[in-house]
Amino acid sequence: MSEIGRLSILLAFLCSCFAVASIAWGLRTGMAGPLKSGRRAVWVVCGLTLLAIIVLERALIARDFTFRYVAEHTSLDLPPMYAFSSLWAGQEGSLLLWLFVLSAYGAAFLWSYRKRVDPFYDAVAMVVAGVMVFFTSLLTFVSPPFRILATPPADGNGLNPLLQDPGMMIHPPILYTGYVGFIIPFAFGIAVLLMNRTGTRWIEEVRRWTLFCWMFLGFGVLLGARWAYIELGWGGYWGWDPVENASLMPWLVGTAFLHSVMVEQRRGMMKTWNVALIVLTFELSIFGTFLTRSGVLTSVHSFTESNIGPWFMGFILISSTIAAALILYRKALLESENRLDAVVSREGSFLFNNVLFLALAFATFLGTTFPVISEAVTGAKISVSAPFFNRVNVPIALALLLLTGAGPVLSWRRVTASVLRRNFLIPLFVGVLAALGGLPIGLKGIYPIVCVFGAAFVVATIVMEFARGIQARKDVAEGRGAMAVVSLVEKNKRRYGGYIVHFGMVMIFVGVLGSSVFQKESHGPLQPGESLALGPYSLKLRGVEDKPVANAQHTRAILDVTRDGKYLGPAYPAKAMYFKSQQPMTEVAIRVTPAEDLYMILGGVNDDGSASIQAYLNPLVSLIWVGGIVMVFGTLIALADRMRLKREEKLGA
Amino acid sequence: MGSRLRLILISLVVIGSVTYLILSGVKQTGLHYMTVTELARAARPPEEGGFRLDGRVAIGTVQYDQKLPHLMFQMTDGKEMIGVVYHGLMPDAFGEGREVVVEGTFDHAARTLTASKLVTKCPSKYEAEGLGKDKT
DSSP states (O other), X not given: OHHHHHHHHHHHHHHHHHHHHHHHHHHHHTOHHHHHHHXXXXXXXXXXXXXXXXXXHHHHHHTXXXXXXXXXXXOTTSOHHHHHHGGGSSHHHHHHHHHXXXXXXXXXXXXXXXXXXXXXXXXXXXXXXXXHHHHHHIIIIISOSOOBBSSOOSSOOOOOGGGOSHHHHHHHHHHHHHHHHTHXXXXXXXXXXXXXXXXXXXXXXXXXXXXXXXXXXXXXXXXXXXXXIIIIOSSOSOOOOHHHHHHHHHHHHXXXXXXXXXXXXXXXXXXXXXXXXXXXXXXXXXXXXXXXHSSGGGOGGGTTTOSSHHHHHHHHHHHHHHHHHHHHHTTTTTOOSSOOOOSSSHHHHHHHHHHHHHHHHHHHHHHHHHHHHHHHHHSSOEEOOHHHHHHHHHHHHHHHHHHHHHGGGSOSSOOOHHHHHHHHHHHHHHHHHHHHHHGGGTOOSHHHXXXXXXXXXXXXXXXXXXXXXXXXXXXXXXXXXXXXXXHHHHHTHHHHHHHHHHHHHHHHHHHHHHHHHSOEEEEEEEOTTOEEEETTEEEEEEEEEEEEETTEEEEEEEEEEEETTEEEEEEOOEEEEETTTOOEEEEOEEEEOSSEEEEEEEEEEOTTSOEEEEEEEEETHHHHHHHHHHHHHHHHHHHTOOHXXXXXXXXXX | OOHHHHHHHHHHHHHHHHHHHHHHHHHHHOEEEXXXXXXXXXXXXXXXXXXXXXXXXXXXXXXXXXXXXXXXXXXXXXXXXXXXXXXXXXXXTOOTTOEXXXXXXXXXXXXXXXXXXXXXXXXXXXXXXXXXXXOO
């Protein structure tokens, strides 16, 4: 079986090499034959990758321990669903998943443009195939997933208990759908430069692909945060860990691109900038994969020890050099058609949006790689952690929040004083009112106050925009109340979808504010019958019991939870001891309400029969997750907008 | 003032403040990454809270009182050893031979570090040991 896997990867490597060469030849000579066979070769790569995934999954589920990868990451007592998801538990499998998602995007691309006879799309396919060459060669020569053991063990090493969680089943595939998806916008950008493509049709196409993977990436990041919250058991969801930063950086730059691309569509400006942004987003996706998968992060001392590190660095270096050279070579193509008329305008706000997003990404990048950079520059290894990121990124993020409110209601080109008054007076008033309202309930410090002001300000501008839109359409008189909102959104999906995304983002800001500034904590050893007080809650220990599950032994505390004297029910924070790894795992108990989460941890059971309990009160955490769903919903609405694409088609661009 | 000039000025202000944030952030929150050997052989103790120590938990040295809680162990990088005291719950992934990172204050004379923060490296690479050679 393993030979089939190995062979299909090798053939995929050869096919992708052929695809690149064949399409390049076809583009050069203008012959249709090589273009066609090149595109077919990309299809073949997709099929072969699928075959390889099936072979490895079959081995994982069957626990075929002759496969080294299976022996390393599964065991006989592992539930089948986690055997399935252990495909992405290690480096080789993750890279195979990367290639698989890449193939899926390649296939989706080829299928969407199958009827189009235009060498431009062949050039896009060539870039995709080029990236396929890289990943198939990694899987063939450096990190092969189909290694066979000379003496297969009776049982495997088992899956890391931290990864035995439903969140870890869906988080990596969703994240990868985001990461890898940026290949298509990247390939479009490169193809535009290669083929000297003019017109704006490709921009609208790229915007749609970007929105799609941007949505998955953002959702994947949030799922990761949620996994950390539920599974890691330290009461928080975001620690500015390099793995988290790795996924955040491409999202930040991708967000910048999604905004500035509107300036290009509308005003024919910022063309070079946009191509550079899309290249950067893709490179950061690759860099993120490298960071999370190379083992670089398990120790800062091993930056150079990983076997795939130099390959990734080489790929990033080569691909970005090619992109930069092309941008310089096609300078004329990217000439701006207009100039900025005024700083206070829609264009101006997009510009600052971009500067701030890039500043966030840059600071995050710098902080993540600081030990390496500082060692190279000064010889001393300096590292920064959460305090650094909070200090630098929080003010930038708050400036972005304010801009979220201001930008969309500024008009293009220039803004008159009367527009400013009409659009800003009420939101400013609402913002100040909210901030003042927060003072009596313990809101203090400049950042939290700015955050509350900004959130209310943004929400007010969004509500006003909806109200104004409905008002303007009153003459047409299409429905009332909720129906009016629906028909308004339907008429301009992209715009109102965007507002919904902004609203989701505001929810996340408020959720982060609530759970970081207003978090409460309490801990102590409890004898049965004793209670721990936390805010309005009281946790009374009823007892401790042992409860075996499939592949672990759970020791759980039974806590009777009361709020303001009212009994709410029992909670079961536990410690799991996995048989295979003999590693204890905290299984937190969380009581979720819209207003606050009660987060309970069992530290352990002591010799005298008491249980060490730690509890957090995390206000407004739910807003973060709900905000994420709202963002996805808004993006889907914006994606449903096909009007622009049709219009561009009519213009024949 | 032309809008272009104004734009450049505002951009400079933004970039300047971000640079300031980054530089002051590094200065105030940056920690010196040290190995056990570097710390043990340092001529003078590093300033308080300004460093972060990376190493492994030495086998057979862990003493833990969960109720207090109070955790004591020796940390090593294969060459030198340093004692670590930590007043907190033992993290899940903590164990003998595991890689840990600690921050805190170092008593040079007693060669003991009182940790204010103890982080176990997330075993995201759950590497297999002792599986033997590949079949060729």
